[in-house]
Every structure is written in C-alpha cells, then in structure tokens.
Amino acid sequence: MPKSVRLNKSTKIILNYVLGGGLFIWLTIALYRQIQHQPDLPAAWATMQASLVEKGIYLLVLVVALMFVNWGLEARKWQLLVQPLEEVSFGKAFGAILSGVTLSVNTPNRIGEYGGRILYLKNRNKLKAIAATIVGSYSQLIVTVVFGLAGLVFYINNYELGGDGTRFAPHVKEKLLLGILPFICVLIVILYFRLEIIVSLFEKIPWLRKAKVFIQIIARYSPKELEKLLLLSALRYLVFSAQYLILLYALGVSFVWWHGFFMINVIYLVMAMLPTIAIAEIGIRGKVSIHFLGLLSSNAAGILAGTVAIWLINLVLPAIIGCILLLGVKIFKDK
Secondary structure, eight states, X not given: OOHHHHHHHHHHHHHHHHHHHHHHHHHHHHHHHHHHTOTTHHHHHHHHXXXXXXXXXXXXXXXXXXXXXXXXXXXXXXHHHSTTTOOOOHXXXXXXXXXXXXHHTTSBTTTHHHHHHHTTSOGGXXXXXXXXXXXXXXXXXXXXXHHHHHHHHHHHHHSOSTTSXXXXXXXXXXXXXXXXHHHHHHHHHHHHTTTHHHHHXXXXXXXXXXXXXXXXXXXXXXXXXXXXXXXXXXXXXXHHHHHHHHHHHHTTOOSOHHHHHHHHHHHHHHHHHSOOBGXXXXXXXXXXXXXXXXXTOSOHHHHHHHHHHHHXXXXXXXXXXXXXXXXXXXXXXXX
C-alpha cells in the first residue's frame, strides 16, 4: 500500500477520534448548560416528585417505554426512506435517529437532525439522504397540520378567547383562518403525492440545476410508499400525544381525555409554526401549553410539570443516548 494512502487513512482515524470526542464533549456540556438554565425546571421537578409518588411510578415507566416506540416509528420511516440509496438495518436506523436528536437540540427548528442521521451512511449517499429525510419530515408535518386543524376547530367553537367572559364566536379573522388552513392542508397533501413537481422546479431554476442530482430521490417513492410513511407518521403522532395525556393524568391534571387531545393538537400546531431551538423551547412550550390546557384544568403546576416531563423524556433522554452513540460513529469513512 502506498505511503500516501496509509497517511490518509491514519489522518482519518485521528480525525474520527478527535472530532468524535470533541463533538461528544461539546454536546454534553451544551445539554447540561441548557438544562441548568431552564427557569421552570425546579418547580416542575417538585410537582413531578409529589404527584408521581401518589399516582405510582408505573405510568412514568410506560411513558419512557413509549418514547422508544415513538422514535422507533421514526427510525422505521427513515429506514424506508433511505432504502433506495442503501440497505440500513433497523438498529442502525434507530441509532441514526437518536444521533440526529442529539445534533438537533442546539439548532434552529432542529435542522441538525439531518447531519446526525447521514453520519451513518456511505459518503456517496449523504447529500441524497438529506432530501429523503425531508420527505419524512414533510409527512410528519402533514399529520401535524391535519390534527392541528381539527384541534383548532374544536378550540374556536368551544372556548373563550382572551378571558373576557364572553363566548368566542368565529368572526371574520377566524373564519378566514379556518378557510385558509383546510386549503393549505389539501395543497400540501397534493404536493406530497406529486413530489416530482419539486424536481422539475430544480430543473427550471438555473442555480438549482446542479443540486438536482441530490434531490431526485424524492421522486422515486411510489404512492403506496408515501401512504405507508403517512401511516407511520400518524401512528407516531398518536404515540407522543398519548405520552403527553398519560403524564398529565399522572400529575393530577383532570379533563375529558379527548378534549385534552384536541388541545394538544393545537399546541403541536403552534409549536410547528414557531421558529425555535429545541433545547430552549421548553419555556415557550410551557406558556403555550398553559394557555390552551389551562382552559380545561386550573392545575397550572401539573400542566407545566407534564410539559417539562415530556420534553425531558422525548428530547433530552434520547439526546443523551444519541450523544453516547456518536462516540462510535466514523465521521470520516474509508473509501
């Protein structure tokens, strides 16, 4: 083997250890500092300790178990999405998802998750996999919008707005909102099943033509495959909604469960529209949750505690696991 090749391989090994270790240290410190600076954590933690002792630890264990189901469904989606590029085992896909969560926590709207996932693929497939991952995010967005629209209709027609004591009736602004959202919903569903339109746009715009080779994969998925992705996205949505409802029940927040489900739909829709950094969004999520769920229950402490708990279980815990998994990932792969 030529000396230059040996040096190149040695350099890659060194870079993998240095960058991998450095990434692990940086992410660990970032996670710790962000958690320490969350103002609502102490109060939420005290509420969780008091309520969970009474309700039992079994519900908490159930919610943690559902976390693995939640991200397992996302892993299955990603496994199907990258299948046209290369075969990826479910275990490898699950590791990629958790690593993506780790890299997403300090990036706006969690865009870092794309970088975390593609680390597990061959070099030649990395950029194409980003386009494939966007298709998966798109399917999840459709589900969020559809359920969110149902929740919004329930909210507008059943609850007061602004706490002025008068029953809220849909005025012009609200009617426009309820008219526009179904239109947007239908439009994004049509576009989802006609992804080749996006590829054609890349062909028509000169400065995007060079990138066409990396996004062509999105036109390869058949309607049946896209339907399967939507089904997995819907199942995942129901799982993390169930987690939230179970935690709220365990923390003594009482309401009719399907009322809570509709309000949670609105919360997820609002959070999907807000540009946030995942690790720092707990303050915003807490305010939004108290605003909507507070219409169903006066237990603001329990609502905040449930919001913090679901954030810790569905985001921080997977991020910690993914941080450890990243230590074994080769950032620079051999040719």
